[in-house]
Amino acid sequence: MTELLIRNGFVYDPINKIDGEKMDIAVKNGKIVEKIEGKRVKKINASGMMVMPGGVDIHSHIAGAKVNLGRLLRPEDHYKDVEPRTSKTRSGVGYSIPSTFTTGYRYAKMGWTMVMDPAMPPLKARHTHEELNDTPIIDKATYPLLGDSWIVLETLSEGRIDECAAYVAWELNATKGYAIKLVNPGGLEAWGFGRNVSNIDDTVPNFNITPREIVRGLCKVNQLLHLPHTIHVHTNNLGKPGNYENTLKTMQCVEGLNHNNRPLIHITHCQFSAFAGNDWRTFESAADKIANYINAHNHVTLDMGQVVFSDTTTMTADGPFQFILYQLSGNKWINGDVETETSSGIVPFHYKRSSYVHATQWSIGLELALLIKDPWKILLTTDHPNAGPFIAYPKIISWLMSRKAREKMMKRINKKARSKSLLPTIDREYTPYEIAIATRAGQAKALGLKDKGHLGVGADADIAIYDLNPEKTDLNANPRLIRRAFKHAAYTIKDGQIVVKGGEVVKSISGRTFWVNVEAEKALVETRILKEKFAEYYTVQYENYLVPEHNLAVSAPIQVHAEV
Amino acid sequence: MPIVKNVTCPICGTFCDDIELTVKKNKVVDVKNACAMGEAKFLNYSDPHHRNLNPLIRRNGTLVETSWTEAIKKSAKILAEASYPLLYGWSSTCCEAISAGIELAEEIGGVIDNTSSVCHGPSILSIQDVGISTCTLGQIRHRADLIIYWGSDPYSAHPRHLERYTAFTEGRFQPSEWKRYVSRLRGVIGKKKLERASQLALMEEFSVPPITGNQFPPTLETEKERKLIVIDARRTHSAEFADYFVQVEPNKDYELLQAMRMLVKNEELEVEKVAGVPVGVLEKIVDVMIGCKFGVLFFGVGLTMSSGKLRNIDAALALTRDLNFATKFVIMPMRGHFNVTGANMVSIWQTGYPFSVDFSQGFPFYNPGETSAVDILSRDESDAALVIASDPVANFPRVAAQNLVKNPLIVIDPEKSATALMADVVLPSTFVGIEAEGIAYRMDGVPLPLKRVVKPPKGLLSDEEILRRILREVRKLKRSQRRSNA
Numbered sequence A: 001m002t003e004l005l006i007r008n009g010f011v012y013d014p015i016n017k018i019d020g021e022k023m024d025i026a027v028k029n030g031k032i033v034e035k036i037e038g039k040r041v042k043k044i045n046a047s048g049m050m051v052m053p054g055g056v057d058i059h060s061h062i063a064g065a066k067v068n069l070g071r072l073l074r075p076e077d078h079y080k081d082v083e084p085r086t087s088k089t090r091s092g093v094g095y096s097i098p099s100t101f102t103t104g105y106r107y108a109k110m111g112w113t114m115v116m117d118p119a120m121p122p123l124k125a126r127h128t129h130e131e132l133n134d135t136p137i138i139d140k141a142t143y144p145l146l147g148d149s150w151i152v153l154e155t156l157s158e159g160r161i162d163e164c165a166a167y168v169a170w171e172l173n174a175t176k177g178y179a180i181k182l183v184n185p186g187g188l189e190a191w192g193f194g195r196n197v198s199n200i201d202d203t204v205p206n207f208n209i210t211p212r213e214i215v216r217g218l219c220k221v222n223q224l225l226h227l228p229h230t231i232h233v234h235t236n237n238l239g240k241p242g243n244y245e246n247t248l249k250t251m252q253c254v255e256g257l258n259h260n261n262r263p264l265i266h267i268t269h270c271q272f273s274a275f276a277g278n279d280w281r282t283f284e285s286a287a288d289k290i291a292n293y294i295n296a297h298n299h300v301t302l303d304m305g306q307v308v309f310s311d312t313t314t315m316t317a318d319g320p321f322q323f324i325l326y327q328l329s330g331n332k333w334i335n336g337d338v339e340t341e342t343s344s345g346i347v348p349f350h351y352k353r354s355s356y357v358h359a360t361q362w363s364i365g366l367e368l369a370l371l372i373k374d375p376w377k378i379l380l381t382t383d384h385p386n387a388g389p390f391i392a393y394p395k396i397i398s399w400l401m402s403r404k405a406r407e408k409m410m411k412r413i414n415k416k417a418r419s420k421s422l423l424p425t426i427d428r429e430y431t432p433y434e435i436a437i438a439t440r441a442g443q444a445k446a447l448g449l450k451d452k453g454h455l456g457v458g459a460d461a462d463i464a465i466y467d468l469n470p471e472k473t474d475l476n477a478n479p480r481l482i483r484r485a486f487k488h489a490a491y492t493i494k495d496g497q498i499v500v501k502g503g504e505v506v507k508s509i510s511g512r513t514f515w516v517n518v519e520a521e522k523a524l525v526e527t528r529i530l531k532e533k534f535a536e537y538y539t540v541q542y543e544n545y546l547v548p549e550h551n552l553a554v555s556a557p558i559q560v561h562a563e564v
Numbered sequence B: 001m002p003i004v005k006n007v008t009c010p011i012c013g014t015f016c017d018d019i020e021l022t023v024k025k026n027k028v029v030d031v032k033n034a035c036a037m038g039e040a041k042f043l044n045y046s047d048p049h050h051r052n053l054n055p056l057i058r059r060n061g062t063l064v065e066t067s068w069t070e071a072i073k074k075s076a077k078i079l080a081e082a083s084y085p086l087l088y089g090w091s092s093t094c095c096e097a098i099s100a101g102i103e104l105a106e107e108i109g110g111v112i113d114n115t116s117s118v119c120h121g122p123s124i125l126s127i128q129d130v131g132i133s134t135c136t137l138g139q140i141r142h143r144a145d146l147i148i149y150w151g152s153d154p155y156s157a158h159p160r161h162l163e164r165y166t167a168f169t170e171g172r173f174q175p176s177e178w179k180r181y182v183s184r185l186r187g188v189i190g191k192k193k194l195e196r197a198s199q200l201a202l203m204e205e206f207s208v209p210p211i212t213g214n215q216f217p218p219t220l221e222t223e224k225e226r227k228l229i230v231i232d233a234r235r236t237h238s239a240e241f242a243d244y245f246v247q248v249e250p251n252k253d254y255e256l257l258q259a260m261r262m263l264v265k266n267e268e269l270e271v272e273k274v275a276g277v278p279v280g281v282l283e284k285i286v287d288v289m290i291g292c293k294f295g296v297l298f299f300g301v302g303l304t305m306s307s308g309k310l311r312n313i314d315a316a317l318a319l320t321r322d323l324n325f326a327t328k329f330v331i332m333p334m335r336g337h338f339n340v341t342g343a344n345m346v347s348i349w350q351t352g353y354p355f356s357v358d359f360s361q362g363f364p365f366y367n368p369g370e371t372s373a374v375d376i377l378s379r380d381e382s383d384a385a386l387v388i389a390s391d392p393v394a395n396f397p398r399v400a401a402q403n404l405v406k407n408p409l410i411v412i413d414p415e416k417s418a419t420a421l422m423a424d425v426v427l428p429s430t431f432v433g434i435e436a437e438g439i440a441y442r443m444d445g446v447p448l449p450l451k452r453v454v455k456p457p458k459g460l461l462s463d464e465e466i467l468r469r470i471l472r473e474v475r476k477l478k479r480s481q482r483r484s485n486a
């Protein structure tokens, strides 16, 4: 194993409260160590550069059935962006839905070392894992979609929380999943017959339950199971004008469950859920309303879902939302419902600067990030590829860090959107320390990943070094330098190995796949009920549904003891 | 005797996963739950007349047995020396082998193409144009009250499709069509025949004429229960089970689809018949489609390969898409081989494209019609080929087949085949799903495990292992070449 000493960098390690201090980081056996000596130690001179923990992405659609159908749908997306093979790397294609190898390399080149795929249909879990196995370098994990699962709806509607918890524990083990994902809870079941739910208190057709009860129920389940992450929620009515009220209600509905001031719910790609107005004409930002709530409460984390002006491919498990997007755009549309569990949809989409709605969406994401005071509460994402491909992160970092960069873009967007945007009233510029929170420390913390997102002794030696000198450069005035530095990490170190140097992959290794192995005493694992239900509900055999651990190229289970 | 349960059947796209096998002395002696096709496979696959037990190599014009080392070396040499090699087949092997194949294609700068380029190729191209509204098969079992098969005869080609996923299953929101079918039979035939009728296998001996022609059965419009409609140019076996059979004039599918699209959009048809179907009947069918709660259209090669091909599927995809403004409607191609879907899937996630992927420029390039196997062979562009789990000599157009065999040819197959007879190297493999493990994808994209239930004959390797060995050997050759060049 390589021993490394990263010397003299400006270290940003917010979890350990290190803010740009010039210091050395020592690495041995894939971990950060106190110090290291000897002839075999390889030294990296990081003086004049920023050293941060490897980037973590809490929400990025990189693998699985829906992502792959997205790739299928868009040959025109790939033609314009190809990656030839090199002596170190496999070939591939981009752009908005890169092939698996390319996905791993491109994240690593930016200094990211762990990515969460946020939407795995449990029935197709094997598919997600096959793709994650083929996504090199980075560590991965994936969230099973459980908010519309029949057994969840039934147990919750009958108040059988413990049984629901046991079932969720079983699903996490069966699918090798990491967190509980809810997408338009109740709406996807309704979509099975082409319908939807209209708000958090609407009753799900054929099931005696409301989205509110699903959210609260799974939130309690999450607590009972002691899962590392909170419930991860894509709200009802996502992408519709006026939806912010429903978003506030979703956050409020779990307020009472709070104890010890810890986060209980993660609202993902919040930009899409922070719309005011009654229709597209009166549509406007509700970022301030969401931000006010977040600033006054401690039980929620968010990620941005920042729009970038670009051609991209939208894909979510929210079938009814995607159908609306198809109607709005007239672009080609894929729908893919999954029995007993969930749905999905895919529509190519182009975010245009000249569009009032798109430009306002761009503004909403940034307003959220800048109006929410505590950077631990709002994390940087584009909901890749929904609001834009992840390769746009350097650009977004520059918008967050530089008022000048925002103003420059403001000049080019739709006039009405510009005049209504809150951005001109906001002076705030993220510091490198805050960027380190929004892109790694805060993400790892929200995910409950103890060995990620920081550089303390014992942490995984996942490190990014950026060629950006905070002492010599006026960062706020030089957004282009920010972009360049974050686009091509000077070094990316993964598990103590140098994988990227000068923005190029110099070594490809297999990342790990994390999953939560819940030990629940009342585990439903072998119960008769589940097996009976199973035969009735699914078209595959119980045994064939389970993803065995050997299907994961590098399995990294996290042991958790549940209260049930 | 050990019984192995929950075995997946490595034959057709139905990809049943409930097969029970009784194994005695490393032989499958009894098969439960499979259809006749599946049963025959499990019982007879190991017939020594149908398989090679040693690698073969062509010497002085004849195929003779050889060692694995030599066979792999020879294969690697052929591929490494070729300037535009073609790797074809893939739909009847596991994803792990396909993955190895793609890596090999990239390494040698060749083209990798799977059998979908000659069957459901048009379907896939259409999906890239139009999109698709689809779902997993369980959605249909639980929800569909209208099931349509178009240009597809599941009874013959996907024997358990009806019973596992569609008309003859019970779902949460849908009772089985089977009951009504049986009660209709009851009116026609005696009790004894009825008992036999419940066994699908005996169905061939008699049939209840489906209601067809000018009168449209009134029950179809009123009943809440599941309905089954078959649309085809010929009266197939499956048509016998249908509530209604629509006979479309050969090669007129496109006209019929377009007429239906117009009716869905409330436009009037100013003719009396379309594709042989009276407009009055057509209107009623469209009413049933609009009025159902959940409709599905399965289509087969009868639609993809009838004249119009791409246009047909474009129209079918657009028709079902448009129906979603009125109700829930989905569509699904009836994929043939058990893992043709997996072949597409792996290819897509590794290269961006479902088939016909050309690595000659060092990155994936896709242009069906140019980079598809039949076209490459017809233009005589490839100078070597590897064929796996498929028999193009028996299926391809003559010119393509001739050009395939005139250049060095490697065949990986557990069975003897016409293509293998013409090969320069034959690498006999184990039967995946019987003698080797793996993963494959059902026609609706549900991935399932392939089991190893018996030990393979001594000395045989899996498809994946053979490909990995060739790949290693190719890399070794290239390294030594580089060294001697330097």
Ligand code: SF4
Pocket (backbone or CB within 6 Å): B009, B010, B011, B012, B013, B014, B015, B016, B033, B034, B035, B036, B037, B038, B039, B158, B159, B160, B161
């Ligand atoms: S229907 Fe197809 S998969 Fe099922 S048993 Fe028959 S051949 Fe095998």
Ligand SMILES: [Zn+2]
Pocket (backbone or CB within 6 Å): A059, A061, A118, A269, A316, A383, A386
């Ligand atoms: Zn998302």
